[in-house]
Amino acid sequence: MFFTSDNASGAAPEIIAAVTRANEGYARSYGADDIMARVTAQIRSLFDAPEAAVYLVPTGTVANSLALALYAQPWTAIFAHPEAHIATDECGAPEFYTNGAKLMGVDGAHGKMTPENLSAALNRVGESGVHGVQRAILSITNITEAGTLYTPAEIAALTAIARAKGLPSHLDGARFANAIAASGATPAEMTWKAGIDILSFGGTKNGCMGVEAVVMFDPAKAWEFELRRKRGGHLFSKHRYLSAQMEAYLTDDLWLRLASQANAMGARLAKGVAALPDARLLHPAPANMMFPEWAPGTNARAFARGAMFYPMPGAAGRDTARLVTSWSTTEADVDALLTALRP
Template identity: 55%
Template sequence: MFFASDNGGPAHPRVMEALIAANDGYTSGYGAEALAEEVRGELRRIFEAPEAAVYLVPTGTAANALILATLGNPWDAIFCTAMAHINEDECNAPEFYSGGAKLVTVPDERAKMRPEALRAAILEHERRGVHGAQRGPVSITQVTEKGTVHTLDEIAALTDTAKAFGLPVHLDGARFANAQVALGCSAAEMTWKAGIDAVSFGGTKNGCLGVEACIFFDPAHGAEFELRRKRGAHLFSKHRLLSAQMQGYLAGDLWLELAAAANSACALLTAGLAEVPEVDMPWGAEANMIFFTAPRSLHRRLQEGGARYYVMDGDPAAGAADERLTGRLVCDWSIGAAGVDRFLALL
């Protein structure tokens, strides 16, 4: 009953098999191995973007920080929500990689940046000439940090706003597959067709061990990215460690299959929680992550029963029994109906 994070589960066996298969014999490294080219081609095919520049890095933070540094300048404002992973959970990696850009937080609704608020924030950064931070990249997260999913129109409304000022837009897709499954759209529709310029395409949380793809739809960014990646110490010599994971992840649409499994488990969980009168779910459940508010006594029962998840705003073990606390449940591909049932049985 591990719902603490989709980082806590195992890699999928087919990812492991790809890794084992790739670990044979001698090869070039640093992304020059044949397998890397194969994987880049596969991602270009999936994204319907034959010209895209595609790279693999080991962590989501590396993908986000390297992409944003490539899209912007040190004197820029990077527009994001307050709860964006880049703002809250990366220990200033975007600031570090960009050489000191400023993350400007834009008001959100259910963790989605509001287009009119984005427009206001951009406008605010015009008035001061060289004195203020300059207008820079916009970064949005899909699935958001609260488990909501932008519709295609919502993405387009944000990219339209950014593009009216000539600003590039980055999509933090640590849970890209879960969002795509939730929307039932194509990868292209969720990205460049909706105005996205660059994507962090997550693998780690959805069945891999540690690999994310960085995709620029304008390949002109590629040369700079390659230098930033190397300088950031994220260019692997035995790069097949990354290529092989991504190969296994993409083959036979495993990535979509695993996301569908995770989303289904989360839907079951949500349905079960919805039947508990004491439970609220402030942001709903749209992909594989659900926040729920309940009395401490309920959280205590769940955790004593073996459920592992984060309670965001208090200690479930200590305090008034009826105080309401918010827990976060994340399903990865491996949870399955059985795992969910055991959890629900505790309620």
């Protein structure tokens, strides 16, 4: 009954096997390994983006921070939802890597920025000459931190507003696979066809040991990314172990199969939670993360019965929680949690 996060699950057997295979013999270091060349080809083909530049890093935080640093100077602003991981859970890493760019909140219900709020924020910022920060980049998260989904059309609406002001757009895809599995969109439709310039493509939460790809649909800043990754201390010398994970992740649609399992278990759990007495979901839950609110005492009862999940701050007199399923969650796990939650 481990529902704290999708990174609480282990790595998929295919990933471990690939790392073991990559351990044989010698390989060129610092990303010059043969596996990395194949990964670049895989990602270009998957995204239908033959020019894309592709780099691997070990964490989502550094993927986001290095991506944003390519576009945001110290005197500029990054526009994102106030609950965005870059704003709330990266310990100031985006500010650190950009040497102090400002994060500007663009609100919206269910973890999603609205076009109206984005327009208003863009109109407010950058108009006071030398006295105010200048606009730099829009950052969107999908699946959002509220567990909700932006459709490609919703992403396109936001990036069009940003582009009209000359801003590029970043997608934090720590749960990109879950978003693709939930939407049925193609990776291209969810990214460059919807106006995304640079993507953090997550692997870790969805069955890898620790690897994320940064995909640059416009490779103009590729060399700068390489320099920033090295200077930021995130160029692995034994890079083949990152490459091997990503190659296995992309082979035979493993990434999509793992995310589909996580989402299927999310759907089973969401349905079960909605059927509990005096319980409701605070946001739609199309993928693998949900935020229920239920009768006081529900969290304590489930914890006493061995369930693991994060309680969340909520309305007075109510219990709130965050539940996350992963590629390794089984129907039996979900049903055990639902039993533990019942009076």
